[in-house]
Amino acid sequence: xxxxxxxxxxxxxxxxxxxxxxxxxxxxxxxxxxxxxxxxxxxxxxxxxxxxxxxxxxxxxxxxxxxxxxxxxxxxxxxxxxxxxxxxxxxxxxxxxxxxxxxxxxxxxxxxxxxxxxxxxxxxxxxxxxxxxxxxxxxxxxxxxxxxxxxxxxxxxxxxxxxxxxxxxxxxxxxxxxxxxxxxxxxxxxxxxxxxxxxxxxxxxxxxxxxxxxxxxxxxxxxxxxxxxxxxxxxxxxxxxxxxxxxxxxxxxxxxxxxxxxxxxxxxxxxxxxxxxxxxxxxxxxxxxxxxxxx
Amino acid sequence: xxxxxxxxxxxxxxxxxxxxxxxxxxxxxxxxxxxxxxxxxxxxxxxxxxxxxxxxxxxxxxxxxxxxxxxxxxxxxxxxxxxxxxxxxxxxxxxxxxxxxxxxxxxxxxxxxxxxxxxxxxxxxxxxxxxxxxxxxxxxxxxxxxxxxxxxxxxxxxxxxxxxxxxxxxxxxxxxxxxxxxxxxxxxxxxxxxxxxxxxxxxxxxxxxxxxxxxxxxxxxxxxxxxxxxxxxxxxxxxxxxxxxxxxxxxxxxxxxxxxxxxxxxxxxxxxxxxxxxxx
Numbered sequence: 001x002x003x004x005x006x007x008x009x010x011x012x013x014x015x016x017x018x019x020x021x022x023x024x025x026x027x028x029x030x031x032x033x034x035x036x037x038x039x040x041x042x043x044x045x046x047x048x049x050x051x052x053x054x055x056x057x058x059x060x061x062x063x064x065x066x067x068x069x070x071x072x073x074x075x076x077x078x079x080x081x082x083x084x085x086x087x088x089x090x091x092x093x094x095x096x097x098x099x100x101x102x103x104x105x106x107x108x109x110x111x112x113x114x115x116x117x118x119x120x121x122x123x124x125x126x127x128x129x130x131x132x133x134x135x136x137x138x139x140x141x142x143x144x145x146x147x148x149x150x151x152x153x154x155x156x157x158x159x160x161x162x163x164x165x166x167x168x169x170x171x172x173x174x175x176x177x178x179x180x181x182x183x184x185x186x187x188x189x190x191x192x193x194x195x196x197x198x199x200x201x202x203x204x205x206x207x208x209x210x211x212x213x214x215x216x217x218x219x220x221x222x223x224x225x226x227x228x229x230x231x232x233x234x235x236x237x238x239x240x241x242x243x244x245x246x247x248x249x250x251x252x253x254x255x256x257x258x259x260x261x262x263x264x265x266x267x268x269x270x271x272x273x274x275x276x277x278x279x280x281x282x283x284x285x286x287x288x289x290x291x292x293x294x295x
Numbered sequence: 296x297x298x299x300x301x302x303x304x305x306x307x308x309x310x311x312x313x314x315x316x317x318x319x320x321x322x323x324x325x326x327x328x329x330x331x332x333x334x335x336x337x338x339x340x341x342x343x344x345x346x347x348x349x350x351x352x353x354x355x356x357x358x359x360x361x362x363x364x365x366x367x368x369x370x371x372x373x374x375x376x377x378x379x380x381x382x383x384x385x386x387x388x389x390x391x392x393x394x395x396x397x398x399x400x401x402x403x404x405x406x407x408x409x410x411x412x413x414x415x416x417x418x419x420x421x422x423x424x425x426x427x428x429x430x431x432x433x434x435x436x437x438x439x440x441x442x443x444x445x446x447x448x449x450x451x452x453x454x455x456x457x458x459x460x461x462x463x464x465x466x467x468x469x470x471x472x473x474x475x476x477x478x479x480x481x482x483x484x485x486x487x488x489x490x491x492x493x494x495x496x497x498x499x500x501x502x503x504x505x506x507x508x509x510x511x512x513x514x515x516x517x518x519x520x521x522x523x524x525x526x527x528x529x530x531x532x533x534x535x536x537x538x539x540x541x542x543x544x545x546x547x548x549x550x551x552x553x554x555x556x557x558x559x560x561x562x563x564x565x566x567x568x569x570x571x572x573x574x575x
Contacts, residue, residue: 010570041575045572045573048400048401048571050517069403069405073402077401080575082394084394085395086307088310089307097306100299100386100405101409103296146402169459
């Protein structure tokens with residue numbers, strides 16, 4: 001659905017995107033992560049034909065964006081960090097205006113989209129009377145108008161309160177479930193990305209430093225959190241039984257390969273240790289991301 | 296589609312309160328000038344004196360038509376460029392500044408089409424602005440002064456003419472209509488600057504500065520012989536309608552030069568807009 005091949009973008013002497021290749025397959029919710037200035041927005045700008053690549057090729061839906069903008073963007077919707085509209089006009093008129101940049105849109109379709117995002121009854125109100133959350137919904141409505149196959153969301157959670165973020169997450173999942181869209185989500189909110197995305201790419205200083213599934217980003221847990229009556233004595237018992245290979249922080253042990261947690265518990269109980277808690281420590285996307293950034 | 300997009304540009308333009316500032320200020324300024332002309336003796340005495348010197352009866356030419364013309368000229372010199380440049384400067388730079396341009400350009404419309412549609416909307420606005428200027432001036436002047444002939448006095452252009460009522464109204468109507476060409480040129484110049492990565496105010500100021508510099512140089516007596524090389528000589532072509540007899544070939548030459556100038560600035564704007572990166 002999206003394909004970047006060896007894409008580079010320079011602004012003067014500065015390198016904003018450095019030889020990035022990226023593929024977003026159809027039907028995925030794809031997370032694009034990176035610190036501020038990592039090049040995410042520039043990459044999205046190039047995908048939408050707003051920023052000219054210095055080198056490389058950008059394709060959307062199989063069409064080159066720089067050569068064939070009309071076909072590439074025909075079934076694409078986009079939402080940017082701060083939803084901005086023509087404040088003195090009604091929401092309905094804003095949708096009329098924006099949809100006309102793609103194609104003539106029947107009034108019925110506009111009503112349908114307004115209903116889908118839950119703005120029925122407020123569509124004739126001027127946008128300046130809208131809350132941030134309502135603007136976010138209107139932004140989604142304008143993105144859905146051209147009946148997109150691909151939705152590009154550039155920091156859509158910025159400025160939203162916790163309820164707004166929850167709503168955004170549910171909406172993204174609903175979009176894929178009900179409309180079968182491919183979604184590219186650029187975000188700082190790692191927890192949100194973790195909850196909705198199926199694949200991710202991480203950018204750092206203009207370069208892509210990781211691309212893969214969330215499962216690849218979160219390798220199997222190899223540390224176990226252990227709370228016992230006496231941690232030092234417990235680890236001595238486990239080491240003697242060759243069930244663990246390491247310990248850390250007075251609270252974690254690393255089981256030997258193929259050793260399940262129930263065997264650890266059985267060993268400790270047999271050794272006279274009282275076990276209060278034992279949990280496999282799942283690595284989070286955040287820890288993975290921070291490790292990548294340190295490299 | 297282009298008509299739909301043009302209609303949308305007009306919705307956007309007339310949805311903003313600042314678009315109406317120009318119309319409101321024109322009316323206010325016209326009312327002020329015409330009330331001063333009506334109720335202060337000095338200016339009317341001066342006008343009557345000049346007419347008497349030429350051998351005309353002042354009561355025949357101290358008319359609503361003459362006063363409408365007398366208000367049209369300063370408006371066209373000072374206020375019209377300001378409002379035409381304000382609107383032209385806003386057309387793209389304001390969308391860029393507010394972030395709506397990114398939303399537009401996430402859609403399959405080409406950049407050239409966008410500039411073209413905005414230019415067309417600007418042209419319609421420019422003509423509407425001069426139409427309102429001409430009509431409101433005539434309406435207010437006729438309500439305060441009697442009917443009669445036209446006395447056109449434009450010293451900076453060396454114009455000093457009198458016409459009967461019928462010919463006078465024709466001249467006033469034609470001059471008002473073709474004043475639209477000046478408004479379009481100023482709007483187009485500001486739009487050209489607006490196509491580049493600058494603030495709307497900067498686009499407006501650059502357009503006005505360009506015109507002022509052209510006019511300042513043209514007004515220096517040593518450059519008099521070169522005045523045809525300055526764009527403001529041609530943007531003031533509408534004043535020559537008040538010369539008797541009207542120099543139509545000269546006016547047509549200026550119209551052709553303005554058409555070329557407008558085409559050039561539109562192309563420069565399109566190229567600038569096509570080449571730039573649109574970033575938040």
